[in-house]
Amino acid sequence: MSEKKENPMTLAESLVEYGRTKGASEVEVSINEGSQFRAAVRDGDLETLTESGPKTLRLRVFVDHKAAIASSSDFTKATLTALVDNAIARARLSGADEFAGLPNLEKVGAEIDKLRIFDPAILEMPPEKKIAYATRAEAIGRAQKGVNKSLGSSFVTDASTLYLANSKGFAGSYRSTVAYAVAGFEAGEGTNLFQDAWFEGGTTLAKLPDPEVLAKTAASRVTRLIGARKVPTQNVPVVVEPSVAAALLLGLFAECIDGRGVAQRRSFLVDKLGEKIASDLVTVVDDGLWPAGFGTVPFDREGVPSRKNVVIDKGTLKSYLLDTYHSRKLKMAPTGNADGTTNFYLAAGASTPEQIVASVDKGLLLTGTMGLGTDPTTGDISMGAFGMWIEKGQLAFPVAEITISANLADILKGIEMVGNDLVFHDQTNAPTIKVAQMTIGGTTTKS
Amino acid sequence: MNEIERREFLKLTGAGLGVLAMSSLFHDRLLAGTLPADGATLFDERFGVSRETMAKVLATALSRGGDFAELFFEYRVASSVRMEDDLLKESSEDIGLGVGIRVLKGKQTGFGYSSDLSEEKMKSAALTAAAIAASAGTVAPPKLTPVKPDKQVYLLTRPLAEAPLADKIAMVTEAYKAALGHDPRIKKATVIFGDELQVVTIANSEGLLVSDTRPQARLIVMATAEANGTRVTGSDNAGGRVGATFFQSNGTMPKDIGKGAAEEAIILLSAVSPAPGDQPVVCGNRNSGVMVHEAVGHPFEGDGIWQKSSIMHDKLGQTVANSIVTIYDDATIPHHRGSMNVDDEGTETRKVVMVENGKLTSFLHDRLSARMTGVKPNGHGRRQSFRHIPIPRMNNTVLAVGTSDPEEIIRSVKKGFFAHSYQGGEVQDTGKFTFSVNLGYLIEDGKLTAPVKNATLIGTNLQVLKEIDMIGNDLRFFLGTCGKNGQGAPVTAGTPTFKIRQMTVGGRA
Numbered sequence: 001m002s003e004k005k006e007n008p009m010t011l012a013e014s015l016v017e018y019g020r021t022k023g024a025s026e027v028e029v030s031i032n033e034g035s036q037f038r039a040a041v042r043d044g045d046l047e048t049l050t051e052s053g054p055k056t057l058r059l060r061v062f063v064d065h066k067a068a069i070a071s072s073s074d075f076t077k078a079t080l081t082a083l084v085d086n087a088i089a090r091a092r093l094s095g096a097d098e099f100a101g102l103p104n105l106e107k108v109g110a111e112i113d114k115l116r117i118f119d120p121a122i123l124e125m126p127p128e129k130k131i132a133y134a135t136r137a138e139a140i141g142r143a144q145k146g147v148n149k150s151l152g153s154s155f156v157t158d159a160s161t162l163y164l165a166n167s168k169g170f171a172g173s174y175r176s177t178v179a180y181a182v183a184g185f186e187a188g189e190g191t192n193l194f195q196d197a198w199f200e201g202g203t204t205l206a207k208l209p210d211p212e213v214l215a216k217t218a219a220s221r222v223t224r225l226i227g228a229r230k231v232p233t234q235n236v237p238v239v240v241e242p243s244v245a246a247a248l249l250l251g252l253f254a255e256c257i258d259g260r261g262v263a264q265r266r267s268f269l270v271d272k273l274g275e276k277i278a279s280d281l282v283t284v285v286d287d288g289l290w291p292a293g294f295g296t297v298p299f300d301r302e303g304v305p306s307r308k309n310v311v312i313d314k315g316t317l318k319s320y321l322l323d324t325y326h327s328r329k330l331k332m333a334p335t336g337n338a339d340g341t342t343n344f345y346l347a348a349g350a351s352t353p354e355q356i357v358a359s360v361d362k363g364l365l366l367t368g369t370m371g372l373g374t375d376p377t378t379g380d381i382s383m384g385a386f387g388m389w390i391e392k393g394q395l396a397f398p399v400a401e402i403t404i405s406a407n408l409a410d411i412l413k414g415i416e417m418v419g420n421d422l423v424f425h426d427q428t429n430a431p432t433i434k435v436a437q438m439t440i441g442g443t444t445t446k447s
Numbered sequence: 448m449n450e451i452e453r454r455e456f457l458k459l460t461g462a463g464l465g466v467l468a469m470s471s472l473f474h475d476r477l478l479a480g481t482l483p484a485d486g487a488t489l490f491d492e493r494f495g496v497s498r499e500t501m502a503k504v505l506a507t508a509l510s511r512g513g514d515f516a517e518l519f520f521e522y523r524v525a526s527s528v529r530m531e532d533d534l535l536k537e538s539s540e541d542i543g544l545g546v547g548i549r550v551l552k553g554k555q556t557g558f559g560y561s562s563d564l565s566e567e568k569m570k571s572a573a574l575t576a577a578a579i580a581a582s583a584g585t586v587a588p589p590k591l592t593p594v595k596p597d598k599q600v601y602l603l604t605r606p607l608a609e610a611p612l613a614d615k616i617a618m619v620t621e622a623y624k625a626a627l628g629h630d631p632r633i634k635k636a637t638v639i640f641g642d643e644l645q646v647v648t649i650a651n652s653e654g655l656l657v658s659d660t661r662p663q664a665r666l667i668v669m670a671t672a673e674a675n676g677t678r679v680t681g682s683d684n685a686g687g688r689v690g691a692t693f694f695q696s697n698g699t700m701p702k703d704i705g706k707g708a709a710e711e712a713i714i715l716l717s718a719v720s721p722a723p724g725d726q727p728v729v730c731g732n733r734n735s736g737v738m739v740h741e742a743v744g745h746p747f748e749g750d751g752i753w754q755k756s757s758i759m760h761d762k763l764g765q766t767v768a769n770s771i772v773t774i775y776d777d778a779t780i781p782h783h784r785g786s787m788n789v790d791d792e793g794t795e796t797r798k799v800v801m802v803e804n805g806k807l808t809s810f811l812h813d814r815l816s817a818r819m820t821g822v823k824p825n826g827h828g829r830r831q832s833f834r835h836i837p838i839p840r841m842n843n844t845v846l847a848v849g850t851s852d853p854e855e856i857i858r859s860v861k862k863g864f865f866a867h868s869y870q871g872g873e874v875q876d877t878g879k880f881t882f883s884v885n886l887g888y889l890i891e892d893g894k895l896t897a898p899v900k901n902a903t904l905i906g907t908n909l910q911v912l913k914e915i916d917m918i919g920n921d922l923r924f925f926l927g928t929c930g931k932n933g934q935g936a937p938v939t940a941g942t943p944t945f946k947i948r949q950m951t952v953g954g955r956a
Contacts, residue, residue, distance in 0.1 A: 073544050083540065186877070195876055
């Protein structure tokens with residue numbers, strides 16, 4: 001039942017054309033072809049080996065500003081044409097929305113080769129070497145003092161090619177790769193156990209450090225928590241480690257400046273453009289063109305070219321991150337963020353992490369959080385937390401089973417120090433920061 | 448959620464998968480004749496995959512020395528409609544087609560998948576999966592014997608996948624109007640209706656050949672209220688493996704769901720922060736199911752048991768909870784979101800009691816965890832799609848009803864916290880968990896007083912199981928999508944009102 005192989009771009013363009021002849025005002029078709037590899041190792045043995053070639057087609061049609069979308073991994077011709085027919089019929093039943101439609105055609109300026117998001121060495125790496133990397137990282141981690149056991153280690157590579165065509169004449173494609181390794185360990189005694197994992201990798205093989213670096217980082221994230229205890233409920237300054245500052249604070253902030261959330265008024269940053277929302281030390285940037293970044297793309301899923309957007313400039317909110325629809329609705333210039341944030345970061349400051357910890361008389365070094373307690377509508381944060389207690393500028397003892405509670409609006413204004421330790425480790429990145437105050441929930445103080 | 452798979456998880460969510468839906472392609476074929484439709488016929492007739500082809504692919508999968516091979520064929524049609532800003536914003540239709548091929552060799556798993564169901568492509572995926580084993584040899588194709596599931600737990604009358612789009616538009620419009628019309632302080636509402644129909648055929652090297660046709664539908668409403676510079680969001684939802692009549696019944700009509708979301712938002716407008724610290728916590732029925740699922744359920748899943756990462760791995764037969772606590776998972780409850788006739792490995796589902804009167808009696812197993820712990824699989828192998836490896840998962844997890852009147856439970860607390868609804872929860876294999884409460888109340892002198900937002904509950908699994916000292920008689924179910932190892936699975940969790948003697952509540956002082 002296999003049909004004649006067709007070049008994906010040709011297929012995308014022919015479906016765009018088909019949609020136009022069937023009455024759609026505008027049509028967009030994208031095809032993603034991938035090649036994924038994953039090897040997982042536990043206790044020295046290869047446990048899972050996965051290889052696959054995912055393939056998905058997505059389409060959007062507009063009929064007089066009425067929208068419908070569809071996707072399929074069934075590439076049978078009859079299915080694909082029926083999918084377009086159905087989408088056109090469904091679009092006619094949608095409400096007309098003046099902002100709905102394809103982006104204006106913009107030339108993609110980026111030289112794709114210079115973005116360094118495709119590394120053939122990742123594809124050429126033999127499976128045995130990938131398995132060996134994961135095995136070695138796991139072995140080194142398990143041998144670290146205080147580690148009880150391994151939660152497994154894995155090596156993953158992913159290569160994909162995206163083809164995008166639309167009825168305004170956009171036709172673009174690019175290839176991308178990632179390779180990364182993950183290792184996780186457990187430490188602790190009795191029921192006071194700690195588990196965590198770490199990953200290293202990037203869009204090029206050169207981003208992958210020696211497995212020892214991965215193993216030791218992953219192991220130290222749990223061994224430093226051995227013997228952790230609760231502390232009494234109190235308000236204290238909090239030093240936030242880079243990984244938590246990125247995942248928790250920038251993660252929630254990204255939701256709050258997303259055009260969709262802003263248009264739906266599900267953000268505490270509605271109507272705040274041009275206002276001072278953070279301390280002078282805070283500059284936040286989204287840069288889709290950062291070379292070899294996890295989030296780097298020449299254009300977003302609508303074909304809008306990537307660019308560098310300064311979101312907070314020295315404390316002042318400068319921009320939201322927008323797709324085409326919300327840029328029209330909010331009457332702002334497009335930012336190329338139909339896929340959300342690209343490479344999103346808090347710019348480095350001047351202080352060393354040691355100076356930041358030394359500045360705290362009594363407080364918390366926040367190294368991990370648990371739970372989903374963030375609310376973009378209010379900016380409220382309420383999470384389970386792990387970390388190290390700071391006394392007189394020194395790390396005193398590990399703490400766990402506490403909660404942190406704060407509001408992102410207060411946190412942004414209360415950032416008193418920003419570290420010089422920004423590293424592009426993930427898609428969202430931050431240096432160490434010091435926040436003036438958060439509420440720690442723990443044991444109830446006797447009064 | 449397992450941290451190990453974080454990149455994978457990010458990619459999954461980034462790709463916008465997991466959107467439930469409704470559709471119109473091939474329903475004539477899928478739903479013709481008596482239900483459930485025979486999925487095996489679908490894959491044979493439409494994609495030319497005969498029983499002989501399946502057997503040959505299974506033989507290829509075992510050609511490198513694997514000891515078990517399995518084909519998971521899936522065809523899924525899903526669709527959704529969304530209303531926002533007084534407009535029907537968008538509708539979607541998504542089609543998933545493919546086969547996942549798995550080979551086991553001892554504790555090892557090899558896996559590959561293909562969306563192309565030609566014999567050549569399937570054999571190529573089978574060889575990928577086969578590579579987990581390293582010897583060679585020829586294996587005779589297994590004799591596949593079709594069996595039918597021994598039960599039918601879905602409502603396939605008037606399936607929503609067949610309903611015209613206009614009907615679904617009418618439903619979201621009704622919910623939307625109910626939310627916005629509830630109170631002038633409701634400024635925004637978003638309503639999403641999604642339904643899907645999943646046809647699976649599972650064939651394995653032991654000769655099993657079984658098919659299942661599974662409907663799923665859900666209506667979700669989010670309502671944002673604004674007053675005096677405060678902006679809050681409430682939500683409500685309903686659904687299950689049901690047909691159109693479900694949404695025409697009292698309590699689950701679209702207008703009821705819209706009103707539920709709006710009511711929560713209005714209450715949240717006046718909510719205060721909780722008093723942080725250790726205190727008695729009463730968990731309300733229905734939504735506190737998320738706590739039963741996360742804090743209680745996850746550590747009983749078989750992968751954490753054989754890998755010895757779960758705190759429960761060495762506690763079978765031991766007392767792990769207060770004697771009033773009984774916990775079970777039952778995938779056979781009719782029409783529930785987490786129900787299945789057979790699991791995604793073709794094993795018949797049945798009720799599994801994990802804790803009986805405080806004693807740990809069983810874990811939740813898929814084939815691999817059952818094999819590794821020397822027991823039989825008990826119907827809990829689930830996978831998000833043909834692209835995923837089955838892993839032990841919950842379906843409908845329940846804290847069994849107790850004898851207390853819910854009012855009496857609240858009356859027993861002089862000063863404490865009542866949890867009504869949650870944004871979500873997370874648990875580690877160590878048993879440590881965190882829940883974010885969307886709406887709670889202070890308990891003062893045995894009565895619910897001020898509404899509370901921005902609260903967090905933290906603790907450990909074993910501590911909570913032992914500290915549950917009152918259980919109500921008012922069981923209700925919560926609907927959710929559980930994320931684990933980057934895979935989403937539709938679930939419910941049921942609970943009556945229950946009390947935890949002491950627990951840490953986080954909030955702002």
